[in-house]
Amino acid sequence: MLSSFCDTAFSSTGNHGEVLGTSDNFKVIKALALDDIADLRITRNAPLRDYTRFGLGGPADLLIDAPDEVSFSSAWQRLAESGVAIEVIGGGSNLVVSDEGFRGVVLRYTADFLRQESAVHVSAGAGAILQNLVDLTIRLGLHGIHTMTGIPGWVGGAIYGNAGAYGRSIDLSITRVRFFDGARIREFSNPECGFRYRESTFKDHKGWIVLSTELELLPADTAELRDAADSIRSFRDAKYPPSMKCAGSIFKNLIFSELPESVQAQVDPKVVREGKVPSAWFLERAGAKGLRNGDIHVADYHANLIYNAGDGTALEVQELIGDLKARVRSAFGFEVEEEVQYIGF
Known part of the structure; x- marks a missing residue:
């Protein structure tokens, strides 16, 4: 049985204070001097429909892409102290945005690294495209997440919503998850992540933001993995x-x-x-x-x-x-x- 698309808002924080009007948001954000934080990409009046699979919804006052842990945590902490409403999203595959948009700041953690750490271990940034991670494991001849081929979205969202398909979910391969809890960066082992069907402790704690993960997989034949993935992909593309x-x-x-x-x-x-x-x-x-x-x-x-x-x-x-x-x-x-x-x- 195929899952739905992996979750898009891998953490939805809600408000960290009074929701300000659009013009007030801009004044507050300008006063925070976010330009001082290296490598942030800031888009004003960002049309969120362009960042979701549904292709609908209004703009966010600001969309901020942070490519690493330092820039993300620094931006988060400044915004959280300001009273501006914050939402964190991923790849937009499982998200419905209001027609009025979002009066506040939408943050995306865009670190997209993929690394082979050992013969059976790979690591991935939360901003990596899930399909790219799946393809890497197939090329390496590693069994565990090949059934998730064709599921759109980012790795962070897949962890947040414990994405899966055909009897396997991503938690079965995860050894640890690195995350930001709103104050500091922490790391959980698999049992600490509270994984269950389409749920995780990161979904329970709305201010916990997935940053990266390590997976442990099983050696397998690359050709067999590719054949199985191709069959799944054909079926999925016909359905979605x-x-x-x-x-x-x-x-x-x-x-x-x-x-x-x-x-x-x-x-x-x-x-x-x-x-x-x-x-x-x-x-x-x-x-x-x-x-x-x-x-x-x-x-x-x-x-x-x-x-x-x-x-x-x-x-x-x-x-x-x-x-x-x-x-x-x-x-x-x-x-x-x-x-x-x-x-x-």
Whole structure:
């Protein structure tokens, strides 16, 4: 079973004080002299639709790209002290931005290094494209994350949301994660990361920002890994065409044992895989396929895929998601939970 796209907002911090107006934000930020921090890339009135797979949403007052730990932590600390609202995002693959945008500063940690540390260990910066990491492990003949081929987004988001596909999630290969907790840089071993299905301790602690990770993988035949990855990629591209403006699967799959007994009794045992039931199974029976709200559509071939067919809006996404949740609640008596993250709502 394929996962959704890996999470985009690998930490959403919310406000660190009073939310200021746009002009006030600019005055405060200018007074912080962020230009003194080396290597920051600062974009004013940044159109966030250009930084998300959905291709919608309004601007952020500022978008700041920080390429290393020193510049990121320095920028964070100055902004946090200022009262300006801060959000941290990654590759934008699993993000819905408000049509009004975000009144504050959006930070991105863009360190994208990939390194082979030993015969079976590789390390990656949180800003590395996940596909590039997958491709590296395949070239090195290392088994563990090849099933994640085709999942867009960055490594940091994959860790934040414990991305995975075909029975494997990234936590199975992680040995340690380096992160910024808002005050200092720390490092956790795998057990300390609190990984579970599409969750992690970094998702629980909204101010904890993933910086890098080390993975331990297993030796394997490169050709076999490549063949398996190519097969997965073909299937995934048919389901989620690269040009489609979407965030992958909108809702998390359901853990069968956690469903009400009355619902468990309705589920076809054939659709239960590795203890999970696809949300699409419930959505399809609730009449989701082909639904539309303006330019935001549910795919007619997959009930858990919402895409932007043209000039859709975040409000239309929000309304359609609300409709789908209400349909499942009415039909089955429980809530489906989104995988997408929200900014500016």
